[in-house]
Structures are given as C-alpha cells and as structure tokens.
Amino acid sequence: NNDATVIVHDSAEDLASAAVGDFVRRAEEAIGERGRFVVALAGGSTPIATYELLAKDARDSVDWGRVHVFFGDERTVPPDSEDSNFKMANDALLSHVSPASVHRMRGELDPARAAEEYERELSEFFGGERPVFDLIHLGIGDDGHTASLFPNTDALDVSDRLAVENRVEKLDTTRLTLTKETINAARAVVFLVAGEGKAGALKEILKSDADPHEFPSKLIRPAGGPVWMLDRAAASKLEAG
Numbered sequence: 001n002n003d004a005t006v007i008v009h010d011s012a013e014d015l016a017s018a019a020v021g022d023f024v025r026r027a028e029e030a031i032g033e034r035g036r037f038v039v040a041l042a043g044g045s046t047p048i049a050t051y052e053l054l055a056k057d058a059r060d061s062v063d064w065g066r067v068h069v070f071f072g073d074e075r076t077v078p079p080d081s082e083d084s085n086f087k088m089a090n091d092a093l094l095s096h097v098s099p100a101s102v103h104r105m106r107g108e109l110d111p112a113r114a115a116e117e118y119e120r121e122l123s124e125f126f127g128g129e130r131p132v133f134d135l136i137h138l139g140i141g142d143d144g145h146t147a148s149l150f151p152n153t154d155a156l157d158v159s160d161r162l163a164v165e166n167r168v169e170k171l172d173t174t175r176l177t178l179t180k181e182t183i184n185a186a187r188a189v190v191f192l193v194a195g196e197g198k199a200g201a202l203k204e205i206l207k208s209d210a211d212p213h214e215f216p217s218k219l220i221r222p223a224g225g226p227v228w229m230l231d232r233a234a235a236s237k238l239e240a241g
C-alpha cells in the first residue's frame with residue numbers, strides 16, 4: 001500500500017481535532033467547487049470523538065445546508081438501537097447540525113432489501129452516475145476489517161454492486177456495507193484509527209503483503225491513496241521493520 005498517507009497524532013484527542021480540521025477543509029473545498037459536500041460517515045466507536053467535536057467546534061464553520069450525509073456501513077438493527085451506526089452519528093453530530101440530507105441504511109429491514117434500497121438511493125442521488133463521494137470516513141477492526149468488509153466474507157469479491165448485505169459468520173450476523181468499488185471511487189478516503197488494539201492489524205495492512213481477504217482494509221485503494229489518521233498507540237507497531 002505504497003501510496004497511503006500516514007499521519008500519526010500524539011493522542012486520540014489530537015487525532016479527533018485533526019480529523020475535524022480535515023473534514024472542514026474538504027467540505028469548504030467541495031462546496032466551493034461543486035456546491036455540495038457528499039460524505040459517508042464511519043461506524044463503530046472511534047469516530048464518536050471526531051463527530052462530537054465537529055458538532056461542538058465546527059457547527060458554524062461548515063455550511064451544513066450543503067452537506068449530504070451517507071453511511072459506509074450499518075448493523076442490521078433499528079435506528080434507535082445502541083448498536084446502530086446511525087444512532088451513534090445522530091447522537092454525536094447529526095442531531096446538532098442541519099445537513100441538507102441524511103441517508104441512513106435501513107438496518108431494520110430485510111438485509112437484501114435494505115442493500116438494494118440503498119443502492120437505488122445512491123444512484124438517484126448521483127443522477128444515475130457512479131457515486132463519487134467527496135469524503136468517506138472508515139475505521140478498522142483488530143481483524144483488519146473496514147466498513148463491514150470482514151475477512152473472508154462474500155462482499156469482498158463483489159464488484160458489480162454499490163452496496164450489499166454481507167453475512168459475517170464469526171459475528172453470527174449480517175451487515176450492510178458499501179462495496180470496495182464505491183469506496184475506491186471516492187475523492188478522499190480517511191481512516192480514523194486509535195488504540196493499541198489496532199496496532200497489529202495496522203502493521204499487516206500497511207507493512208505486509210498479506211492477502212487482502214485476510215486484511216480487507218488492504219482493498220481500499222482510492223486514487224491518490226487512502227489517508228490514515230492514527231494515534232501513537234495504534235501506530236506503535238509500524239516503526240518495527
């Protein structure tokens with residue numbers, strides 16, 4: 001993954017504030033050039049600090065009325081569930097600002113139907129063209145998964161869909177996720193990764209020629225390469241050869 005940009009921050013707090021600055025800058029640029037900013041938010045717990053800070057510090061420095069919000073993946077739960085990525089983002093950010101539109105993955109529906117519905121919504125939003133996000137935020141799991149592209153799962157090899165349902169046996173659940181094609185078509189993909197727990201997977205993703213089916217984050221190769229925003233704990237194994 002030689003064209004990745006890796007930025008290491010001293011702490012998770014520094015990472016969050018740098019991610020806010022990055023978001024604000026990219027929003028300004030996109031709105032200046034195209035009149036809108038189309039972003040897909042990450043799930044899990046790592047982005048919470050960034051999204052809360054965005055709501056607190058960047059409420060007035062982003063033209064939210066021109067920001068369109070999508071999601072990279074979702075759990076198959078209702079939007080008020082503690083496991084819902086939509087709920088996380090809504091509590092931390094979206095309920096505090098007024099984006100032009102919010103497009104959540106309907107985790108409460110039959111997964112296959114929810115994925116098809118999201119694809120329809122994506123192609124309608126992008127006028128039938130291939131979706132090109134201005135920014136996609138991603139996290140990684142300690143197993144190297146990203147969005148809901150888990151190791152050795154069917155979704156990894158899907159190349160003719162925008163979003164899919166993905167059976168994850170090891171979690172005994174089905175997830176909804178953008179495909180690698182949709183993610184790799186984005187103008188910018190920014191990984192937010194914090195904590196020692198991610199250091200092992202990061203080393204495999206960034207330093208080894210491991211099979212991407214074992215470390216699906218290696219499949220994320222947008223033009224210009226992904227941007228990795230890390231804290232020092234997550235980067236702790238990168239130095240070692």
Ligand SMILES: O=C(O)[C@H](O)[C@@H](O)[C@H](O)[C@H](O)COP(=O)(O)O
Nearest residue numbers: 043044045046139140141146147
């Ligand atoms: O729905 C999800 O779980 C996420 O989209 C997933 O890809 C997440 O980014 C990683 O699992 C990291 O999760 P944490 O940030 O909670 O460690």
